[in-house]
Amino acid sequence: MSETETPPAPVSAAPPRMVxxxxxxxxxxxxMELVRVIKDEPVxxxxxxxxxxxxxxxxxPMWLEKAxxxxxxxxxxxxxxxFIVRKTHD
Amino acid sequence: xSSSDAPPPEQMAVVLTENSADKLLPFATLVSGAVALGFRVxxxxxxxxxxxxxxxxxxxxxxxxxxxxxxxxxxxxxxKAPRAPSWKSILEMAKSIGELHIYACSQSMEILGLSKDxxxxxxxxxxxxxTFIDRTRSASVSYFI
Numbered sequence: 001m002s003e004t005e006t007p008p009a010p011v012s013a014a015p016p017r018m019v020x021x022x023x024x025x026x027x028x029x030x031x032m033e034l035v036r037v038i039k040d041e042p043v044x045x046x047x048x049x050x051x052x053x054x055x056x057x058x059x060x061p062m063w064l065e066k067a068x069x070x071x072x073x074x075x076x077x078x079x080x081x082x083f084i085v086r087k088t089h090d
Numbered sequence: 091x092s093s094s095d096a097p098p099p100e101q102m103a104v105v106l107t108e109n110s111a112d113k114l115l116p117f118a119t120l121v122s123g124a125v126a127l128g129f130r131v132x133x134x135x136x137x138x139x140x141x142x143x144x145x146x147x148x149x150x151x152x153x154x155x156x157x158x159x160x161x162x163x164x165x166x167x168x169x170k171a172p173r174a175p176s177w178k179s180i181l182e183m184a185k186s187i188g189e190l191h192i193y194a195c196s197q198s199m200e201i202l203g204l205s206k207d208x209x210x211x212x213x214x215x216x217x218x219x220x221t222f223i224d225r226t227r228s229a230s231v232s233y234f235i
Contacts, residue, residue, distance in 0.1 A: 024173035028123040029180070035126045035187045063127065 017046045023080050027055040031063055038069060038087050045087045046072070052080040060085075099130045099189065103226035105234045106139030110155035111169060111177070112162075114142055117235050118177040122184035124231070129188075132229070134222045135213065136195035139235070141202065143194070143210045148178050181212055193217040 020037055022030035030051035037047060049060065057074070060083050064071045072084040102124045106117055124131050135143055142152065151169055154162045168174060175183075184190045194209060194216045206216060217225075226232065 024171075026175065027119060028126055029175060031126045032122055032180075032183050032187060036183070039187060059123075066127070 017048050017084070020047055020049045023050050023052045025051070025053065027053045028059060029053070030056045031059050034060065034083075034085065035063070038067070038085075041087060043087055043090055047083075047085045047087070049083040049085060050080050051083065056083070057081060099128055100231075101226060101229040102129045102131045103222075103229035103232040104131065104133045105232075106133055106135050106142070107137045108235060109138040109142035109147065109152060111152040112155055112158075112165060113235055114152050114177040115169075115180075118180035118184075120233065120235075121190060122180050125184040125188035125190050129231075131184075131188075131190050132222070132226050133190070133192040134195055134217070134219070135192060136198045137202075140194050140198045140204065140209075143192070143213050144204070144208055145210055146208075148210045151176060178210070178212070185212070193222060195219070195222075 018037065018041065020030075020033050022033045025033065030049060030053050034047065034049050041047075049056075051060070061071050061074070064085060068089065070086040070088050072086055073082075075082040075084070102121075104117065104121060106113075108114070121131050121133065141147060154165050154169075156162070158165070181190065181192075192213050194204070194206070194213050196216050196218045198204070199206075199216055206213070
C-alpha cells in the first residue's frame with residue numbers, strides 16, 4: 001500500500017433542476033412546454049414543471065410513459081402541481 | 091433509440107372550416123395535443139377556416155360566435171387574460187416541437203379570391219382535396235371542425 005494521498009472523491013452534487021413555470025397556461029400548454037424543454041436539454045437534466053391545468057395530472061405521466069422519460073415525483077401544491085421529471089435518453 | 095427501427099408516426103387529419111374563437115381554440119388544442127404525443131398532423135383549411143389564416147385576421151384575436159350569452163362573455167374575457175395563448179401561438183409552438191402541416195384548400199382560395207401571400211406563413215401550401223386525402227389516407231384519427 002502506498003502512502004500517496006487519495007484525491008477526494010468528486011462531490012456528486014445533484015444536478016440543478018430547470019424550472020418550467022407553465023402555471024396559467026391552458027391544456028395542453030404545460031405538456032408542450034415539457035416536450036420542448038426535453039427536446040432541447042441534454043440527457044440527465046431534471047425539470048420541475050409547474051402546471052395549474054387539471055388535465056396535466058394525467059397527460060404528463062401518460063406522455064412521460066410513452067416517451068420513456070422518468071417521472072420522479074408529482075407534488076400537489078396550492079393551486080398547482082409540481083412534476084419532477086428526468087430526461088433519460090435523446 | 092435508433093430511428094431506423096422506429097415505426098412511422100401516427101397520423102391525424104383535420105379539416106378546419108370555421109373561424110370563431112370557440113372553434114379555433116379547440117382546434118389548436120387538439121392539434122397541439124396530438125403533435126405533443128408524436129402524431130404527424132395534416133390540416134386542410136377551407137372556407138372560414140382558411141379566412142382565419144389571412145394575415146389580416148391573425149393580427150387580431152378572433153371573435154366568439156354569437157348566441158352564448160354569459161358563457162360567451164366569459165370566453166371573451168378569458169381570451170384577454172394576460173397569459174392566455176392565442177390559437178396561432180399554440181399552432182406555432184406545436185410546429186416547433188413536432189410535425190404539423192397546414193394546407194390551404196384550393197377551391198376556397200379560388201372562390202374567395204385569395205392568394206398565398208395573403209396567408210399566414212403557418213400555411214405551407216395550396217392543395218386540392220385528392221392530394222390531401224392521399225396524404226392522410228393512413229390517418230388513425232380525423233376531425234372535421
